Amino acid sequence: xxxxxxxxxxxxxxxxxxxxxxxxxxxxxxxxxxxxxxxxxxxxxxxxxxxxxxxxxxxxxxxxxxxxxxxxxxxxxxxxxxxxxxxxxxxxxxxxxxxxxxxxxxxxxxxxxxxxxxxxxxxxxxxxxxxxxxxxxxxxxxxxxxxxxxxxxxxxxxxxxxxxxxxxxxxxxxxxxxxxxxxxxxxxxxxxxxxxxxxxxxxxxxxxxxxxxxxxxxxxxxxxxxxxxxxxxxxxxxxxxxxxxxxxxxxxxxxxxxxxxxxxxxxxxxxxxxxxxxxxxxxxxxxxxxxxxxxxxxxxxxxxxxxxxxxxxxxxxxxxxxx
Amino acid sequence: xxxxxxxxxxxxxxxxxxxxxxxxxxxxxxxxxxxxxxxxxxxxxxxxxxxxxxxxxxxxxxxxxxxxxxxxxxxxxxxxxxxxxxxxxxxxxxxxxxxxxxxxxxxxxxxxxxxxxxxxxxxxxxxxxxxxxxxxxxxxxxxxxxxxxxxxxxxxxxxxxxxxxxxxxxxxxxxxxxxxxxxxxxxxxxxxxxxxxxxxxxxxxxxxxxxxxxxxxxxxxxxxxxxxxxxxxxxxxxxxxxxxxxxxx
Numbered sequence: 082x083x084x085x086x087x088x089x090x091x092x093x094x095x096x097x098x099x100x101x102x103x104x105x106x107x108x109x110x111x112x113x114x115x116x117x118x119x120x121x122x123x124x125x126x127x128x129x130x131x132x133x134x135x136x137x138x139x140x141x142x143x144x145x146x147x148x149x150x151x152x153x154x155x156x157x158x159x160x161x162x163x164x165x166x167x168x169x170x171x172x173x174x175x176x177x178x179x180x181x182x183x184x185x186x187x188x189x190x191x192x193x194x195x196x197x198x199x200x201x202x203x204x205x206x207x208x209x210x211x212x213x214x215x216x217x218x219x220x221x222x223x224x225x226x227x228x229x230x231x232x233x234x235x236x237x238x239x240x241x242x243x244x245x246x247x248x249x250x251x252x253x254x255x256x257x258x259x260x261x262x263x264x265x266x267x268x269x270x271x272x273x274x275x276x277x278x279x280x281x282x283x284x285x286x287x288x289x290x291x292x293x294x295x296x297x298x299x300x301x302x303x304x305x306x307x308x309x310x311x312x313x314x315x316x317x318x319x320x321x322x323x324x325x326x327x328x329x330x331x332x333x334x335x336x337x338x339x340x341x342x343x344x345x346x347x348x349x350x351x352x353x354x355x356x357x358x359x360x361x362x363x364x365x366x367x368x369x370x371x372x373x374x375x376x377x378x379x380x381x382x383x384x385x386x387x388x389x390x391x392x393x394x395x396x397x398x399x400x401x402x403x404x
Numbered sequence: 405x406x407x408x409x410x411x412x413x414x415x416x417x418x419x420x421x422x423x424x425x426x427x428x429x430x431x432x433x434x435x436x437x438x439x440x441x442x443x444x445x446x447x448x449x450x451x452x453x454x455x456x457x458x459x460x461x462x463x464x465x466x467x468x469x470x471x472x473x474x475x476x477x478x479x480x481x482x483x484x485x486x487x488x489x490x491x492x493x494x495x496x497x498x499x500x501x502x503x504x505x506x507x508x509x510x511x512x513x514x515x516x517x518x519x520x521x522x523x524x525x526x527x528x529x530x531x532x533x534x535x536x537x538x539x540x541x542x543x544x545x546x547x548x549x550x551x552x553x554x555x556x557x558x559x560x561x562x563x564x565x566x567x568x569x570x571x572x573x574x575x576x577x578x579x580x581x582x583x584x585x586x587x588x589x590x591x592x593x594x595x596x597x598x599x600x601x602x603x604x605x606x607x608x609x610x611x612x613x614x615x616x617x618x619x620x621x622x623x624x625x626x627x628x629x630x631x632x633x634x635x636x637x638x639x640x641x642x643x644x645x646x647x648x649x650x651x652x653x
Contacts, residue, residue, distance in 0.1 A: 290482070
C-alpha cells in the first residue's frame with residue numbers, strides 16, 4: 082500500500098471512529114462536528130474534480146451548494162405542510178429523492194454556466210463563475226416565497242429510509258457513507274479514459290486538441306459532475322443545520338470551498354477530507370478563543386501555498402505519480 | 405505521379421500589414437519527406453499552424469487525402485490523420501511517457517467519455533501505446549514522467565504520439581532543435597525509416613539532417629516559396645544561397 086493510500090485509509094477510519102465513540106460517550110456535539118466535516122468534504126470533493134483534476138478554478142461553486150440546500154429546504158417545508166409543489170407535484174421528504182432533485186437541478190444550472198464560462202480561461206473564468214454565483218445569490222435574496230434574505234427553516238430534517246436522521250449518529254452515517262461512495266466514484270473517474278483526457282487538458286490543452294479530443298466537452302462534463310456533487314452536499318448541509326439561507330451561496334462560501342481543496346491537497350482524492358478536518362477543527366479550537374480565528378487560518382493557508390503546494394496530503398505522501 | 409496526400413493551394417495569411425504567408429502552394433506525396441527551409445521569420449511556423457488548423461488562412465485551400473479541410477479545427481484534422489509535433493515540446497508533463505501516448509490512442513479511437521474502467525488495465529490503450537514507444541526506442545522509459553525525460557527523448561515521445569494517432573501525414577516543426585549530434589543522428593535514422601508509411605513535411609534548420617533526409621526541398625522567404633526542387637537542385641541554386649544566407653546580391 083502506498084503512503085497516500087495508507088493515509089487515506091487512516092483518515093477514513095478516524096472520521097468514522099471518532100464520532101461513533103463520541104456518540105457512545107453521549108457527546109452529540111462532536112457527532113455534529115464530524116457530520117459538518119463529512120458534508121464540507123463532500124462539497125469540496127465536488128469542487129476538487131473541476132479544480133484539482135481539471136484545473137478549472139471555479140469561484141462560483143457556492144451557487145450549486147446553495148441550490149442543493151434550497152432543494153432540501155423547499156422540499157422539507159412542502160412535505161411538512163403537505164402542500165404540493167407549484168400546486169401540482171407532491172413534495173417528498175425522503176433524502177434519496179431530495180438528492181436526485183438537487184442533482185438534476187444543479188446539472189441543469191451548471192450546464193449553461195459551464196458552457197459560457199468555459200469559453201474563457203484563467204482569471205476570466207474565475208470572475209465569470211463568480212458573477213453567475215452572485216446572480217443566483219441575489220435571486221435567492223429577492224425571492225420572498227422561501228424566506229428571502231432571512232432564509233428558510235426546516236422543522237423536521239428530511240428522512241432516510243430505514244434510519245432515523247433525527248438521531249445525530251444516524252444522520253452522520255448517512256453523510257459518511259455518501260462521502261465514501263462519492264470518493265470511490267471520483268477515484269474511478271480519475272483513472273478512467275475521461276479522467277485521462279481531463280487531466281491532460283489541465284496540463285496541456287494544445288496537446289489534447291492535437292490528438293483529436295476537444296478539451297471543451299471534457300471540461301464541461303467535469304464541471305457539471307462537479308456541480309452535482311457539491312449540490313448534493315448542499316442538500317445535506319441544509320438538513321444538518323435545519324436551515325438554509327442565501328449566505329450558503331455567497332462568495333465567502335465559494336472561497337471556503339477553494340480553501341478546503343488547497344489546504345488538503347489540490348487534485349488529491351482525500352485532499353478535501355483532510356482540508357475539511359483541519360478547517361473545522363481550527364474553527365472549533367480557535368473560534369472559542371477569538372472571533373478572528375480566520376486570521377490564523379490565513380497564516381496556515383499562506384504556509385501551505387508557499388511551502389507545501391501539495392497541501393496536507395502532499396506533505397504526507399509526496400508528489401503525485403501517474404504510473 | 406501519385407495523388408498528393410496533402411495539397412496546399414494559394415495560401416495567404418497576413419497579420420496587419422505583414423504578409424506572413426503570401427501565395428504559398430506546396431504538396432506532400434506518399435512516401436516522401438518534403439523539407440521546408442528558410443531564414444528566421446520567413447513564416448514557416450505560421451504556415452505549419454495553418455496546415456494543422458491552429459490558424460485560419462485569409463485565402464487559399466488545404467486538401468488532405470482528397471478532402472477540403474480548410475474549415476476544420478485542429479481536433480478534426482487530427483482525427484482525419486494529420487499529425488504534428490511542436491517546435492517546443494508539447495506534452496502532458498506530469499504524465500508518464502506511456503500515458504502521453506495512451507492519450508493519443510484514445511483520441512484516435514474517439515472514446516473519451518468512459519468514466520469507470522481503469523485505463524492502465526485497458527489493453528486496447530496500453531498495447532498500441534507500448535508498440536509506438538517501442539518503435540521510437542522509448543519502451544524502457546515508458547513509466548518515466550515526461551518532465552523527467554531528456555530533450556531528445558521528448559522529441560522521440562512526440563513522434564511516438566504522432567505514430568499512435570495513426571497519422572497519414574506528419575508535420576514536424578524543427579524536431580532537431582536543441583538536440584545534440586548523437587540525438588540528431590538517431591532521430592534522422594528514425595524519420596528515414598518512417599517515410600515509407602507516413603509522408604513527412606519537415607521544417608528544419610539543421611541542414612545536415614535536411615540534406616540527408618529530404619526527397620524535395622522548398623525554400624520559404626518572406627512568406628513566399630522562392631524555390632522548390634530536389635536536394636541537388638536546391639544546393640546548386642544561387643538565388644537560394646543568397647536568400648537563405650541573407651546576402652542581398
